[in-house]
Each structure stands twice: as structure tokens, then as C-alpha cells.
Amino acid sequence: MxxxxxxxxxxxxxxxxxxxxxxxxxxxxxxxxxxxxxxxxxxxxxxxxxxxxxxxxxxxxxxxxxxxxxxxxxxxxxxxxxxxxxxxxxxxxxxxxxxxxxxxxxxxxxxxxxxxxxxxxxxxxxxxxxxxxxxxxxxxxxxxxxxxxxxxxxxxxxxxxxxxxxxxxxxxxxxxxxDSWQDLDDMLRSYIRLGRRAAQYDPKPSKPYMILLNPLLAFIKQYCFKKGYKDGWRGFIASAGVACGNMIKQLQKNEYRGTTK
CATH class of the missing domain: 3.90.550.10 (Spore Coat Polysaccharide Biosynthesis Protein SpsA; Chain A)
Incomplete structure (x- = not known):
């Protein structure tokens, strides 16, 4: 220079x-x-x-x-x-x-x-x-x-x-x-923390059917549409973890709204 x-x-x-x-x-x-x-x-x-x-x-x-x-x-x-x-x-x-x-x-x-x-x-x-x-x-x-x-x-x-x-x-x-997650336990713990934050701050209502539908859609998005299956067993575990995290978020939002009414 x-x-x-x-x-x-x-x-x-x-x-x-x-x-x-x-x-x-x-x-x-x-x-x-x-x-x-x-x-x-x-x-x-x-x-x-x-x-x-x-x-x-x-x-x-x-x-x-x-x-x-x-x-x-x-x-x-x-x-x-x-x-x-x-x-x-x-x-x-x-x-x-x-x-x-x-x-x-x-x-x-x-x-x-x-x-x-x-x-x-x-x-x-x-x-x-x-x-x-x-x-x-x-x-x-x-x-x-x-x-x-x-x-x-x-x-x-x-x-x-x-x-x-x-x-x-x-x-x-x-x-x-x-390199966010050391293992699957660490991944799910992080989703619990994020779900708690979403429950406290997200103003959108969480309907009961979303507890089952949204996690399924989250898995399909990652594993099928984003071709997570090409990542092998890691892709399956990660996609399933995303689905679990989504369900955790929906449950925590319902729990939070139930205890703050």
C-alpha cells in the first residue's frame, strides 16, 4: 500500500x-x-x-x-x-x-x-x-x-x-x-433460553394447534426443502433439534401467557 x-x-x-x-x-x-x-x-x-x-x-x-x-x-x-x-x-x-x-x-x-x-x-x-x-x-x-x-x-x-x-x-x-452447540443437550438448552425470551417479548398469540404444526413444518423446512438429508445423520439430528426447539418455544409462550393473565 x-x-x-x-x-x-x-x-x-x-x-x-x-x-x-x-x-x-x-x-x-x-x-x-x-x-x-x-x-x-x-x-x-x-x-x-x-x-x-x-x-x-x-x-x-x-x-x-x-x-x-x-x-x-x-x-x-x-x-x-x-x-x-x-x-x-x-x-x-x-x-x-x-x-x-x-x-x-x-x-x-x-x-x-x-x-x-x-x-x-x-x-x-x-x-x-x-x-x-x-x-x-x-x-x-x-x-x-x-x-x-x-x-x-x-x-x-x-x-x-x-x-x-x-x-x-x-x-x-x-x-x-x-460452533454454537457442544452437543445435542447444549442445543436444546439454548432453545429453551430462546423460547423463554420469545415468550416474554413476542406479542404474537400462540394457538394450540401451532404446538404440533409449527415443529413439523420447521423439520420439513430444514430436512427437505433445505436438503438437510444431504448432511447425513448430523442433518437429521439438527433438523429434529430445530423442531424440538420450535415446540419448546410454542409451549413456553402458552405457559407464559397462562401465568400472566
Missing amino acids: SEQQKKYSLCAVIPTKDNIRTIRECLDSVKAVTNDIIVVDSGSTDGTIDLCVQYGAKVVRRPWPGMVKQRQFCLEQAKDYDWILVLDSDESLDETLQNSIKDLTEKTIDPNIEAFTFNRKVWFLGGWLHHVFQPEHRLRVVRGGVATVKGVGVDGLGGHDQLIVNGNVAHLPGTCKH
């Missing part, structure tokens, strides 16, 4: 809590892109904080207020950077995606483009899910100071969080590895 070319700043922000199983791979991949890493930790006791410090990350300790508020806080810590890479502690970047993101620090990008998506692929029980959940484009690279975070529900705090920008969004080549 010539001396006349500008170097654009980039910071990675990562919320953590007891993620020692996956945080090392996450940090290894991020260090190939930037040395500026901000970790917002909500009470780790398993060595996560010490490892992040060893990698040179700035660690901010903050009690857990919910994913939407925590993600927004993460963005605010890096608002003065040209670009912000938003990752979870169980996500890591492959070499192609690393190079795509590094290009943003070395090239002038169309000012109308405020954010980039990339594809996330699940690593499950020791192998890739090439079909289940695919494609899963996630908006995770944004210009500093332009993005907000929103969930579902009246107050926008429930369900999966989502980054929102007003400008154009482009797509980056490469893959983000999502």
Missing part, C-alpha cells in the same frame, strides 16, 4: 460469558484482521477474561442486561472506528472472509454502503452442516456509529437480535464458522 492510501480503522466487538470452549478460535481468526478487539464480559468465571487479555483485547465488564442491550453497548464502545466487526464468542472467520474484511481497511468503499453481510455456517457434532440453516447471511460489519440493534416484541428486546442500518448493504465472500 502506498503512503498516499488511507488505512481505515476496524474494531471487533465480542460479548462473552464463560466461553472458554470457543473464544480462542474466535480470537485467533479476529487477530488476522485487526489488533483492536473489545470484549464485553458479563461475569465469566472459566478463564475467558484471562485469555482475552492474553490476546490483547480490551475487556469491559458489564452485567448482562439482555442480548439487544448488550450488543448495542458493544457497538457504542467502537463507534469512533471506521468499521466495526460484530462477532459472538462462538464464531470465527475463515481465510477468505478474513481477507474480505481486511480489504475494507485498505480500500475506499462506496459511502452509500453502510454495512456488509457474510454467510454463517454451523459446525455441529464434529462436522459441517452444509445444508441445514443455509444460507444464513448475517449483517455483522457496519460503519462506526450508524447501526442500531433490535429484537422482537413491542419494546424490541426479545428473540434474536438484529443489526439495523439505514444505508445500503453489500455482501462479503467467505464463511463464518458457528
